Structure formats: structure tokens, C-alpha cells
Amino acid sequence: MKILKSLSAITLVILSLIFIQCSDDNVNLTTPVKIRLTDAPAQYDKVNIDIQAIQFHSSNDDTKESGWQEMDLLNAGIYDLLEFNNGLDTLLVDQDMPSGTVSQMRLILGENNSVVIDGVPYVLDTPSAQTSGLKFQIHDDFIAGIEYELWIDFDAARSIVETGNGKYKLKPVIRTFNEATSGVISGSINPAEALPTIHAIIGLDTTSTIAEANGDFMIKGLQSGIYKLDLMPIDGYTEKEIEGIEVNNGAVTDAGTIEILAN
Known part of the structure; x- marks a missing residue:
């Protein structure tokens, strides 16, 4: 009986050590995270955004400032959003992050x-940002060991508001x-040359882009x-609708070459 009790005690100690080790391993689990910046095109010369930091919040209570943690931004500074549209993007963050649930992110x-319009720069008022x-x-x-890639997509056309007297304000649509x-x-x-604005519509949701100078587009x-x-082309061309474009997760649907007729 004494031998059995001793063995039971030893077993409990071993199991406790294994549990502690597993708990420590779970605490240290990480996820490789990449965050990229992209944009929906707009009819401006440039939209310059001064990104200084990216933070994430892993708590469900977003009222706690202590829950915000800063990421390692690769390059702080000015990004012209209009350089990153129709499939183009730029890498902002590339690092291992603690695994777990993320509720929010924010750009500082x-x-x-x-914003530059017809060659003239205007200051964008962004006090809250x-x-x-x-x-x-x-x-x-953020699942341990599985790479997580996130795109931050600005809609520059809807994010800039003219307030009058040559002043503009950034009210981000992201x-x-x-x-x-x-x-x-x-x-x-x-x-x-038709240069249409292209709206992809499903139910009440619309996502838009503008075709490149060579006619190519990607949403x-x-x-x-x-x-x-x-498709809403410039003056001199006829609007067009195409139904039944099927989209699947993780796949690219090729809509082919779309012919736009002149008026």
C-alpha cells in the first residue's frame, strides 16, 4: 500500500510538471503576421497618409487602453495610397505576434x-487619427504557427471630404x-480609354475600383x-452591367475582356 501511494504521488508530480510545461508552451505560442496596405483608386493626383504606428487590441474590452500593443512598423512615414490599387499593395508589418484573438487594430x-488635386497640395485635417x-x-x-496575412484597404475616393474654402478632411472609409x-x-x-469606375455589387454591399490606363482592373x-x-465609364461611352460573376474564397475570378461601347 505504501508503494502504491508513493507511486501515485510520483505520478501526480509528473502530471503536474507536464501540465505546467504545456501551459508555458501555450503562453509562448506565436503567429507570423503580415499586414499590407492597399487602396481603391480615386480621381486625385496623390493621397498622402503619414503612418507612424500600428497597434492591435487582443481584449474584448476596447475601453482599456492597456489592451493596446504596438506592432513593429517596417517603415514609418508618408504613403501615397494611389500607388497601391488594382492588386498592388505594400508591406507594413512582418513579425511574429502572440497567438490569440484580436478584436481591433488602429493606425496612428x-x-x-x-491630398494633391490638379498639381496643388492641400493639407488633410485628421485630428482624431x-x-x-x-x-x-x-x-x-492569430492561430499558432499559421501565417496570418491582412490587407488594410482605404477607399480614398470616399475618405476625403471637402469642407470648403480649399480645405479637406480625412474621414477614413477602411x-x-x-x-x-x-x-x-x-x-x-x-x-x-473608357476608364470606367467598376462596382462589384452583392446584395447591399458594393466594392469599387477604377480601371488602369491599360484597361486592367482587380477587385x-x-x-x-x-x-x-x-461599369460607369467616362463621358462618350455607354454604361454596362454584367450579371452572374461567381466569387469563391481564395480564388481569382477572371471576368475576361469587357467591351465598352461608345455613345
């Missing part, structure tokens, strides 16, 4: 934000997506489903 902006940051909801999991839970529509416009971060493309 500096003071050098501007310089203090509390541009917040956006994530509610996603969405986020990752490739595992979203799809892409790509295609080409003929003639390229990323789309939920799976059946879309309608609504």
Missing part, C-alpha cells in the same frame, strides 16, 4: 497628411480582408457569392 497618423488612431474591427484569430476568407475579380476593359477582398459588375 502623423501630421503630414495631404493623430491621437486615438484610425480604428477598425478585426475579430479574428475595410480589412485576408485571402483565406475572400476572393478576387479581375478583368480588362476595351477600349482602355480584392470580396466575400464569396454571385456578383453584378456595374
